[in-house]
Amino acid sequence: MLLPKQFHFLFILFFFVLGLYAQDEEKTVPINKVINDIEKLHQVSFNYLEGDIAGLQLTPPKKTLSLDQKLHYLAKKTNLSFENIGNKFINIYKNKTEAQILCGYIYSAADRKPIEDANIILNSKIQITTDSKGYFEFKKENTNTLLISHIGFTAKKISADNQDSKSCLQIVLEPEITELKEIKANSILASGISKNTDGAFEIKPKKFGILPGLIEPDALQAMQQIPGVNSIDESVSSINVRGGTHDQNLFLWNGIRMYQTGHFFGLISVFNPNLAHTISIYKNGSSAFFGESVSSVVAISSTPETLEKNSFSAGINMINADVYGKYNLSKKSFIEISARKSITDFAETLTYKEYFDKVFQNTTITDFAKNQNVDYQSDKKFGFYDATFKYAQKIGNKDQIILDLITIQDKLKVFQSATANNIYKSENNTLRQQNYGGNLSWKRNWNSFNTTKINIYNSAYALLGNQNNSVGNQIVIQENTVNNNGVNLENQHIISSKFSLSDGYQFNEMGITNLEQVTNPDFYRKVKDVLRTHALIAEGKYRDTIARIYFKAGTRINYIEKFKKYIVEPRIQFSYGINKNLNLEILGELKSQNSQQIIDLQKDYFGIEKRRWIVSNNTTIPIQKSKQISFSLFYKKNDWLLDIENFYKKVNGITTASQGFQNQLEFIRTTGDYEILGTEILIQKKLNHFLTWLSYTFNNNNYHFVNYEFSSFPNNFELTHTLSWAVTYEKNNFKIALGTKWSSGRPKTSPDISKIDLSDPVIVYNRPNNTNLHIFSQVNLSSTYKWETANGIQYKVGLSILNILNRKNEISEYYRISSLTNSIEEVETFALQRTPNMSFRISL
Structure with a gap:
């Protein structure tokens, strides 16, 4: 029978050994668990390749350490480098390949928010897109020229040859001033005719395909193929849009209102078909900048x-x-x-x-x-x-x-x-x-x-x-x-x-x-x-x-x-x-x-x-x-x-x-x-x-x-x-x-x-x-x-x-x-x- 003092000794020894066992178990925690704990505690986000951290285990750093101290600890315990960007994003990459990695973040100049799905082309051959955080990553080459583009933003071309391999690029795209019209559908009736999101039909004469009876992209003849547009007397000087008379249409050529629209008193359009670059036709819902018209x-x-x-x-x-x-x-x-x-x-x-x-x-x-x-x-x-x-x-x-x-x-x-x-x-x-x-x-x-x-x-x-x-x-x-x-x-x-x-x-x-x-x-x-x-x-x-x-x-x-x-x-x-x-x-x-x-x-x-x-x-x-x-x-x-x-x-x-x-x-x-x-x-x-x-x-x-x-x-x-x-x-x-x-x-x-x-x-x-x-x-x-x-x-x-x-x-x-x-x-x-x-x- 054990004496009380002997019992107390064995009891303390049991929990001491159990504590040592638990510490040994902590040393084998996978690194991605450590990363997840740090993300939750410090409200940061890690970017890394799964292959760079696969199989790594280590003892977690103390919770009382600061973020930078924990990153320094992890760097010492692993063959990895940890790059802290504004205490928000942390990039992980192997030391032996850090000179081969080119990374960056792309933001909008309008609101400084990350741009997702931006296109990045390296040296005109390798193409990737950014993730939801605006992040991208390349393997460096001898020359590093990036072409960055996204719908609604001005494309940017930069050289990253002298970029510090230990830091990621911070790239800002300016919004595109020339408004890019969203196309609802291309090739409406013929190639070169599209319908835009604002309801307008758009004709590009230089891309114009062919329509029955037309061998040239005549704007006023072509528009008569659009449902709701007719000419009651087969004339481009008498175009009726949804029951309106010809004079109720507003015809603009480069901002100039045209009061005559037909040659040969209506059988040929006065607008040279080999000249126009864009023709926009609104049957309804036209911009408030268009006045003096009750029809199209x-x-x-x-x-x-x-x-x-x-x-x-x-x-x-x-x-x-x-x-x-x-x-x-x-x-x-x-x-x-x-x-x-x-x-x-x-x-x-x-x-x-x-x-x-x-x-x-x-x-x-x-x-x-x-x-x-x-x-x-x-x-x-x-x-x-x-x-x-x-x-x-x-x-x-x-x-x-x-x-x-x-x-x-x-x-x-x-x-x-x-x-x-x-x-x-x-x-x-x-x-x-x-x-x-x-x-x-x-x-x-x-x-x-x-x-x-x-x-x-x-x-x-x-x-x-x-x-x-x-x-x-x-x-x-x-x-x-x-x-x-x-x-x-x-x-x-x-x-x-x-x-x-x-x-x-x-x-x-x-x-x-x-x-x-x-x-x-x-x-x-x-x-x-x-x-x-x-x-x-x-x-x-x-x-x-x-x-x-x-x-x-x-x-x-x-x-x-x-x-x-x-x-x-x-x-x-x-x-x-x-x-x-x-x-x-x-x-x-x-x-x-x-x-x-x-x-x-x-x-x-x-x-x-x-x-x-x-x-x-x-x-x-x-x-x-x-x-x-x-x-x-x-x-x-x-x-x-x-x-x-x-x-x-x-x-x-x-x-x-x-x-x-x-x-x-x-x-x-x-x-x-x-x-x-x-x-x-x-x-x-x-x-x-x-x-x-x-x-x-x-x-x-x-x-x-x-x-x-x-x-x-x-x-x-x-x-x-x-x-x-x-x-x-x-x-x-x-x-x-x-x-x-x-x-x-x-x-x-x-x-x-x-x-x-x-x-x-x-x-x-x-x-x-x-x-x-x-x-x-x-x-x-x-x-x-x-x-x-x-x-x-x-x-x-x-x-x-x-x-x-x-x-x-x-x-x-x-x-x-x-x-x-x-x-x-x-x-x-x-x-x-x-x-x-x-x-x-x-x-x-």
Whole structure:
């Protein structure tokens, strides 16, 4: 039996031995457990390679030691080095290889937060990305040049040859001032056409693929392939976006508003297709910096995003010839010139004849001796040209100045004569349409977060008609001129990597003059109106790519001096990625417009370009105001694309004179609105080198004129159903496209035969737009081929055929009293017949 003293001794000895055993066990603790304990206790984070610490065990340092003491202890116990960065990050690497390790952290200059998934390329061959802490690590080489990039930040190139191997690089990236637009989908309808997160369609002509009937990237022809965009009379001077008239669209070329958009009175775009770098098309949800429009916005920029090499090209087709040249004056400046002219002075091609017949049918040019058995003679001369000039100069690293100039002109001269009943009759007609514009812009990057841009611009438009009739010795002169001047100021502020703010001020002065002068009997009228508008703009944008949220909201406050009137125009764009394949989008806007085009008489300006610009008087010619909202679902997966958009749009303040009526409303002057509810669907599939798409548009578009006996009836520009299909094939340098477009006929008003006295005919109409024209259907084809010689010269040939089946499509119909037979006659206007075109281009 043990004595108490012996028991106590054995008891103490037992726990002493147990304590020694426990200490022996602590010496074999894996190092990653020690690291985890230090991370929890000192709130730090270790970075290391698993292979460097594999199998290491040691006795943990005392908990009472400081962080640096513990790191020093660990360094002594292991063959490792411990680098402490700001008591937040600790890098572990082997001593024997520390000279071979190159590591670093990448932060945002905006908020000093780590940048995850930044791309780092070492010596143009090894590429890795940063982790959630912004950390990266390389094995050093003989030379160590790093190229660091990330979306939304300016790329940086650094040399790390002399970098201390015991410390990591601390790299800061500046936010990118030039806003990088997020692309929702590339190759919408064709390569070179994309849809952005803000809802805009964007066309890059230099990357443009091919569309049916087009052999050149004509901006205004291409946009008519977008669901919801049509031309009711097959003209780029009459583009209808969601039921609106052409003048309700805002067309901007480098910040200059263009009042003339078509050559050949609407069959060819005035914008040189070989010049534009980016074309943005907004059907809804446009930026608050766009004003003076109640329908779409088409913004064309010919300024390249980067300095490009010198280039020259020249081309010709069966309508016009053009040249383009760009020359870099220095590393910071360049000039760009383009010019285009019709070839009708030298040749009248089959294409020209088809265009001529289409444009001048049912005008005074072709109606001069209609239905008369007389010796009729006509001498017609038509031509057009356009030219542009750009000068860009960077000053230092912060400033850039750009000067843009554009000139456009169409001119028609017609001499007609006939002898009937021994009376000699002749007319000498001249019609000229032109648009000149200039814009001077200055842009300054104050720092990485703030930039300012100022534009000073002018746009001058003129439509001039001169008619000399030998019968009665009468001269008729008509003129419509627009002079538009303005200043735009825009500031952009980057608040954080997700949020930015823009603000600005715009001043606009618009002067419009209308002149009518007639001799025998003498009549003279000249009216000039001027409106000055001030606008304050504020707009904020939030973009979270991880949460897949894009939100942009802004407002525009207009003040019209003459009417002492304020108009507030809020805009909104919201996009949410439900998942990586499905996206929800909501767009909305309120907009206003102070000018519009009207028709006084259908025979004004010889019935060719009979619309003339006027400004609002805030009474009989109201300020037009629109409101629009749209909801869409966008799905993309496995080269399938589905876009479904539903919208509601209403425009108040329209006049009957602006809608082109040729029925009982032609001479009635009243105001009202139109309201449209519609759906637009696009289905697209890409398969290897093939791309095919099908689009469908439904519109329910109605006028409301409360002061007219029929207060509600279908809109003149309603196409209830529109269906388009196309298939394109692109491989290497060969491209071909085939497509068709089908639409229900536009509304027309028929006469009420039961109420007409045929002995003394006066047209009595049924309810306005009580019926429709026949269905419109057209099949188009186009193809291009490009090749390059050994010395770098590129050649391109193209062929297109519009209306391959030569279908006779009626695009308008109205009724009039014939002065020859004193009876009611039906007048029909038709679209282009089968029309081929060929092109050839050379580029250096």
